[in-house]
Amino acid sequence: MAEEFFQGIGKIEYEGPDSKNPLAFKRYNPEELVEGKSMANHFRFAVAMWHTICSGGADMFGAPTRVMPWLTGSDEMEIARNKVLALFEFCQKLGVQFYCFHDRDAAPEGETFEETNAKLDEIVKLIAEQQERTGIKLLWGTACLFNHPRFMHGAATSCNADAFAYAGAQVAKAMEVAKTLGGQGYVLWGGREGYKSLLNTDMKRELDHLARFMHMVVDWKKNIGFEGQLYIEPKPMEPTKHQYDSDAAACYAFLQRYDLVEHFKLNIESNHATLAGHTFQHELEFAAANGILGSVDANRGDLLLGWDTDQFPTDIYETTLAMLTILKAGGFTTGGLNFDAHVARESIDPADLFHAHVGAMDTFARGLKIAAAIREDGVLDSFIKQRYSNWDSGIGADIEAGKVGFAELSKYIIEKGEPAANESGRVEMLEALINSYI
Amino acid sequence: MAEEFFQGIGKIEYEGPDSKNPLAFKRYNPEELVEGKSMANHFRFAVAMWHTICSGGADMFGAPTRVMPWLTGSDEMEIARNKVLALFEFCQKLGVQFYCFHDRDAAPEGETFEETNAKLDEIVKLIAEQQERTGIKLLWGTACLFNHPRFMHGAATSCNADAFAYAGAQVAKAMEVAKTLGGQGYVLWGGREGYKSLLNTDMKRELDHLARFMHMVVDWKKNIGFEGQLYIEPKPMEPTKHQYDSDAAACYAFLQRYDLVEHFKLNIESNHATLAGHTFQHELEFAAANGILGSVDANRGDLLLGWDTDQFPTDIYETTLAMLTILKAGGFTTGGLNFDAHVARESIDPADLFHAHVGAMDTFARGLKIAAAIREDGVLDSFIKQRYSNWDSGIGADIEAGKVGFAELSKYIIEKGEPAANESGRVEMLEALINSYI
């Protein structure tokens, strides 16, 4: 029987808002129906293997700090197996149905690419068994194309064609793994697909290569019969000076430019949004407005710090606004909320991983219920509908219908004179309204 | 005979690098050939009427300060006429061939839209005479769709359909004016085409309206036979919380989404680039890489301040990097360098307007000559060419040619093993190299 890594911690239960137990859900009640769907199905929460199981808390100025009993073993493959067991133990105790991982989170590299793949296969077999045992599923897979020095100039956008080739081989394998594990999606985050300096960069050629790579992904998906959704994850900077997939708009520009829109959706991360100068909700709204909202990396940045702090999401405002947009867009299908977040370097106790996830899940549960209450009352929707109501008839309707051009508008204004008076935007009233639902 | 507004200041002459005369060009020698083209034709410098002639230096915490002798007159139309005369006097003395203006910079609004247009027509007649007299031309025209309260919720993206209609009528007129004056372009800057808060906003509907508006612009251009280039000018924020044309990538996404790419190019502003988190050169490179680089609003932001400081460009690095990209892209055709910049609130003397423009023009002249020297020596180009050279044959060439997919790449890597070693990116060496040309 497997070792228990998170000793002293049992299954996290829902105990309701009055519970004082920090290791119980106060708001997240997986079976509770909201808008006719269980909370579990609304969120499709996923645990990120890289942060929760693999990261020891190192930062640019300090060594790892966290207590991680699963990182023990006689060799690196035993450690790899323990990591998988720890991951599934964690998910089970937490009560989440999904996880996400990079190929290299699961298994180490070998001497050769084939050996690397063999190691991965061995671990994937264990993962499949654990999936079978627990019912926990893969939300999406991905490949780590940013850590190894071979990708230091980028992967698909490297000046080194061999790096592109290696990345292609690696992604091919990672997509096969995702298929093997029944993954519901596959994410491409271009961690080093950008530049350190324009002085040594041929941007056009790199963008063309990136598109070439994405078309290979699309072809490969068809080849191997992978039916999951493909996602691109925007991020503007860090580790590089600039990443081409800088925000949702940049991704959308790229996907359109290279005839890729139909094949990809976006995986929006809150902290990446704010690094790009946008709110989380903005990126969700933009993606939804253009039909490319796919999945979410749920975390939180510190807007006074200029790097990816990847904190757990604990701000009720942010989860409320996000859920308003996600519900409006019809909710997740293949996507979900992956906790791409890590505990503070000072949160060294394995229990902190539970504190962090429980707090975040409760915050999203609260956001969902607030959003649903606002939607049920229709207070925002009716305000917005009313606000744009003069577009539903008259000159507004004519404009929307394409019946008029500048000639007609000029005539209209000359006849009418000054436009109908503007009405107050009522932002302060609406902000107070949101508060009244919290 | 016309009053002289800039008394005591004559024609600014080129005196060469050793001149100690602050009101002489030390680097900008309009007729000097660089890469076979005169400096004047490289830059196509334009004076921005709104800043240089209209702005008194007010900021959010202070009243206007500047001495502006042309803002005197018995009524507002006389003042308007004096402003035109001051503009052309300034351009002549400075020796620039172009200017830019918003409709409302030139003439005030009247009681009715027709009256407003009549006032504008009267001033446009004077402008045309001044163009004729001086040979100075309109680089591009534009309409002010952000100052008046009627546009407080946006113009094309207002929740008020009448505001859209008014904006359409106003742009129709402004485009006619641009045609009348032989303008080489027309700019659309969406100063309030965005939102203050997502709580009261229907983003999708607003984007559709914005696209509808742009198609009307395209149709109208054809209708009236205007042959200038259309430009969109990106800016991420200020005055609103978010503007849809937030950066070059967002504009490009929008133009593609709504089938507008062939009709528009971008007018890139340095300070707008940095507000969006990008370098000026990044935005130029992105536009050039995607074939939509049109014109430039030349200024400079303060990266430690979070608003549009619109300072005059005086950083040799920035002008060098910009000119490297502009030269690589083939230089300006319809576009040019418009000084969308204002002097400090404390620079109250009319002479400061000359100091500012002279300093900026010299800085661009220097950037041009440095860029040309670097290009002549081929030091950056050859470095980049070499850096990507393994894409010119072998697996790189096969990838570019679309001959291989993931199957072939996997096979290639299995056979080859670890990719060819990466070479140093040499950023520090290249930065020192740039310095050696300054």
Add this chain to the structure above:
Amino acid sequence: MAEEFFQGIGKIEYEGPDSKNPLAFKRYNPEELVEGKSMANHFRFAVAMWHTICSGGADMFGAPTRVMPWLTGSDEMEIARNKVLALFEFCQKLGVQFYCFHDRDAAPEGETFEETNAKLDEIVKLIAEQQERTGIKLLWGTACLFNHPRFMHGAATSCNADAFAYAGAQVAKAMEVAKTLGGQGYVLWGGREGYKSLLNTDMKRELDHLARFMHMVVDWKKNIGFEGQLYIEPKPMEPTKHQYDSDAAACYAFLQRYDLVEHFKLNIESNHATLAGHTFQHELEFAAANGILGSVDANRGDLLLGWDTDQFPTDIYETTLAMLTILKAGGFTTGGLNFDAHVARESIDPADLFHAHVGAMDTFARGLKIAAAIREDGVLDSFIKQRYSNWDSGIGADIEAGKVGFAELSKYIIEKGEPAANESGRVEMLEALINSYI
């Protein structure tokens, strides 16, 4: 009898959390006791005349928009009187006990300084009558030393000694006015006490002048027998490139350097804190830790925008954390919460001023009650006390008592070996804990 400016709006009443009336308090119940003190006395809310009564909503790109019925009158003094009446009507209907104003908010400048003072005296007489009539009091007065061009290079730090002299005369008068009106404080915000560029600045001389000015303020306070508290208000930038009072620490450095600490406390503004890169709570904590926490300008910035947005405070987290610190520091004595905030430019209806203040007051009421509940349960205090508990005895106590130096510490470590194990900082648990009180 006075005209009613806010027609259709009566006294704002407390209706409790279930009220759907946007113009009622849901949380702020002025007489309700929290920690033995009424909410009204906890907050000492003040209305800022400049924003609420004087500002029309202009921004750098747009004209005023707001409907302000009190800005009518046959001459500017009648308008000034109407502004006072509107202010007191607003405060009465809102149910706040305090207001704040700059000298120039109340009365316009005349042809001469004496005439200006005479105009001010006339309006101050009306204000005094209104105070008498309503019982509403002056939280603090201040002088506007940043709007007029005479202060374009600064006031106390101007390169123009006459500007210093004028500022001195103006502050002398404003302090007398504050005394006349029984003001509980006087604020010095150095809006232009800084620089646009170091190229033309003698920082040392300017700092000396600023200190000289502050000592004159101290002397004058004694001379005229003003018994209110003096405050300095930190802000790092805007309108200038850099203001010397950039944050609480910079103010504290200055006050110590020039022997002024005993005479001044700080007026901390949330939006100024975030512009300086700090959280609101950080600035409050820093001021409290050093004994210089005086009063608060309550508003909220947008951390994705780089200017002073001065939004109304509606974030429950921010008010909770602020109230935790303020309660810990013993609450306000002379100070209070002044709403240095303005409605959005699109919030044009006079009712929006009420929506904004009501929403903000409710948000602070909520923050207060959450903070009080956390304090009552002692959950944060006991956590912190426990966290530092090893400082209460042993080597920790010896260090605090000054009994040991490096020699003893070296000996201690050599004997002890590796320090006692660190414990988790539990940030995620604490964040969830805060949420459980919201």
Add this chain to the structure above:
Amino acid sequence: MAEEFFQGIGKIEYEGPDSKNPLAFKRYNPEELVEGKSMANHFRFAVAMWHTICSGGADMFGAPTRVMPWLTGSDEMEIARNKVLALFEFCQKLGVQFYCFHDRDAAPEGETFEETNAKLDEIVKLIAEQQERTGIKLLWGTACLFNHPRFMHGAATSCNADAFAYAGAQVAKAMEVAKTLGGQGYVLWGGREGYKSLLNTDMKRELDHLARFMHMVVDWKKNIGFEGQLYIEPKPMEPTKHQYDSDAAACYAFLQRYDLVEHFKLNIESNHATLAGHTFQHELEFAAANGILGSVDANRGDLLLGWDTDQFPTDIYETTLAMLTILKAGGFTTGGLNFDAHVARESIDPADLFHAHVGAMDTFARGLKIAAAIREDGVLDSFIKQRYSNWDSGIGADIEAGKVGFAELSKYIIEKGEPAANESGRVEMLEALINSYI
């Protein structure tokens, strides 16, 4: 005889501005006199052991990349010895006279504190020999109090008193080492002296502990007879959310508050300045104005990136402005310019370390010569002197002399009326002037 680690690279020579040799100085000519002092003595350049010899180029998303032949050896002490040899070889070939290091850069930790010190002593002996052999000196020493998990909650400000004690023992040793090596200074950078969250922090107690620590440093310095200068190095954030020594002003506030001013000066870093929202020159000016300018960590941040990029200084503007202030302040005595900078992760070749330092030294040489030329011509000084000239007599002189207060100023203004007119600040002219010297 020692192995040569930087093979193929000889002594870097001065070849003058026309040299095309990237591994030659074009501007830095160590013996050249500027303002009567050699360049070498102006700059007192130092190589930072941690970046140049120890750092492999890892970032938060990627493994080390750099080729570092000295990191080989049969055990960690042999590697440590090789690092020292590589450091001195590098300094010699580069021609710099100083280096800086943390205790843990030089030698690894042992099982016990005593063993750690023994290892350090062994390496220090080698360093001393190398100093003797080469004449290269220690600019300043320091202790690494941020990397090891024992300092995860801070060192002097840890909630764990044992961590304070350990830090004290470690600094005691590091100061002894600095003394042994004839170090001209000792730096305290509080990398984790701050907080991750205020929720678990007692700021006042932590500040008191920090002061206690600094007094122990002062006492120890006297005890051991160390005659070097003590420095505090400001940085606002990273790795923590907030560091108490956030900027020069915060340090100065702290030093005054705890009676430490006479014992410490500041070590100002360019990238730390910009992270705090200030220009490099601002921090230098502030320190100089308050008599606490000590030394400089010369590097460069990327103002569009929000973390410590620690790039090599290659911006001529920044070095010019810095040298203007440093020259004005009298130049360095104990301090110097330490290159706290690292090459890009993609600059993997040992030669890149030379490219980076050579480029940076040339940039400072250029800044020095430009600054000296500006000073020789007196153009900025005379402008500033003239700008404040009305403080030299009349009311200005009376104010400075403390002869007048608000009563006299009021009388003065009533008699005089409107202040003397302001003159233009001429920022644009001055910026162009600076360019004319580049």
